Amino acid sequence: MSIYELAILGAVTPGDRATLTATLADIVSDFGLTLGDDVVVHNADTLSGRHKPAAFACAYFGGNAQQDLEAAQELIRASAPIIPTIAAGADFNVHIPQFLQPINGLTRRADDPAMTELASAMLECVGLLRRQRRVFVSYRRVESRAAALQLHDLLASRGFDVFLDTHDIRPGDPFQDVLWHRLVDSDVMVMLDTPTYFDSRWTRQEIGRARAKEIQVLRVIWPAHTPNKLTDLAETIYLDPEELEGADGPIVAKTADAIVLEVERLRSRSIASRYMSITGKLRADVEKIGASVEGVGAHRAVAVRLLDGQKIWAYPIVGIPTAEILNDVADKARRAEQQEIPVLVYDHIGIRDAWNAHLRWLGEHILAVRTIKVSEAGWALAAWEN
Known part of the structure; x- marks a missing residue:
């Protein structure tokens, strides 16, 4: 398939x-x-x-x-x-x-x-650009550190931006804030399901919040371990004892390659479902105020016709908006010769407070693009003025 x-x-x-x-x-x-x-x-x-x-x-x-x-x-x-x-x-x-x-x-x-x-x-x-390919590895250091490091390097070599807490949180950064921020910016969580995975409240929260954000989860289950029922709906790969070179990894090369291929497959589903979710929420709010969605085109731009007849181009994104993304949206709107100011639509849940403040500042000072939270789309568009 x-x-x-x-x-x-x-x-x-x-x-x-x-x-x-x-x-x-x-x-x-x-x-x-x-x-x-x-x-x-x-x-x-x-x-x-x-x-x-x-x-x-x-x-x-x-x-x-x-x-x-x-x-x-x-x-x-x-x-x-x-x-x-x-x-x-x-x-x-x-x-x-x-x-x-x-x-x-x-x-x-x-x-x-x-x-x-x-x-x-x-x-x-479909998310096949290098800057779009993001994966989050969730694991217990005491049980699967070697495998986590191995998958970090292998996924990175296949063009993924991989988050691993030991590699990607700088000294002095608020650990949990950064962790949640990177989680909501990811397409797939690779969960290394070891015997004490659910003994940590942090890993329990990681799996729960990944589901809340509709992030696909790939569960890699350690040999002789009975997985928790909480993750029965996740895609699963069971490891046999001979597929681990040590108690905490690494995983034999053939199986590690199979894990990477499954990450790619899940990422495709995640991109499709998350974009459909945010576009569906936007459509629902647009129709709630009597406006209409006319279609989805290049760069997933959504053509919205408001009640007064004006047309706006809404660019939904999954993950974290950045100044680079705002600039990218403005550039795409310019090259498409759109006369209206483009609108970036995003889900703010899980984004760091400091970053949300940064987004508010960008919204006030960058006039080439406007931003709205998808949860407030109807409220904002009902009084929209370019």
């Missing part, structure tokens, strides 16, 4: 499809993934069989003959990200179907024959 799923629809020529597919294959190979196996690219005929729990994005090629309309409309109904794209010099309003025109699109540049920008926009939607 594939890990990530993509689609190429519309008036795409065989040559353009081959070029884009080759560029996608080249980019995902950096993460040790293979196009066709780990990452599947659908057309209109195979799209109905896509694995819906997996992270997904679609590119729709505009042209004189508008094709695959039914497949594209089905993606709109499913709130799946779809990127309308046209060639340099083409007219978006002529070559893109009307129902896709409200969505954030992308004009392919003449100086980008490999379509790297389009491929990157598709992979950004």
Whole structure:
């Protein structure tokens, strides 16, 4: 079964499809993934069989003959990200179907024959950019330290940003505040389930808060250990005695590689479900005030039509907003020639108080982007003024 799923629809020529597919294959190979196996690219005929729990994005090629309309409309109904794209010099309003025109699109540049920008926009939607790949390792130092260090290094070598408390909390930082901050910025928790894992209140809280934030959990269970019922719903890998080289690890190479592959698979599901959750909360608040969501486009930008007719572009993110992300959103809105100030939407639960204060400061001083908490979206948008 594939890990990530993509689609190429519309008036795409065989040559353009081959070029884009080759560029996608080249980019995902950096993460040790293979196009066709780990990452599947659908057309209109195979799209109905896509694995819906997996992270997904679609590119729709505009042209004189508008094709695959039914497949594209089905993606709109499913709130799946779809990127309308046209060639340099083409007219978006002529070559893109009307129902896709409200969505954030992308004009392919003449100086980008490999379509790297389009491929990157598709992979950004499924979280396959290096700055987006975050994993949290939860463990008891007294029982699984060697395995935790091994997985930290192995995951990092596969392009993940891995949090391990002994590596990633600087001296003088408030330990628990930083830990929760990094947890909510992660896509997957790797839980090394050893006999005394639940004896620590910190590890108990880590697993509970990961679930509260809809972060996928991979449970790696030590040999001869009966796991706690509290984690029965987590994805599970059982270790045999011969798969540990010592009491606390490391784990034999073949099994460690299997753990990394499962992290990749869970991360895809986590990206899909967390974006769907925040987009669903935004949609619910938008509809509650009588406004409407018109679609989800490039960079997962959500087109929102307010009651007074004005249109805004909301960019939901999972994890922690940063000044770099705000700048990125502003740049994407500028390149998409959006006239309105873009809006970054985020979930503030679990973010450090100091960082929330930093975000308030950024909101007051960076005028190119506005920010709203998803829990306050309806309240803020009901009185929205650009």
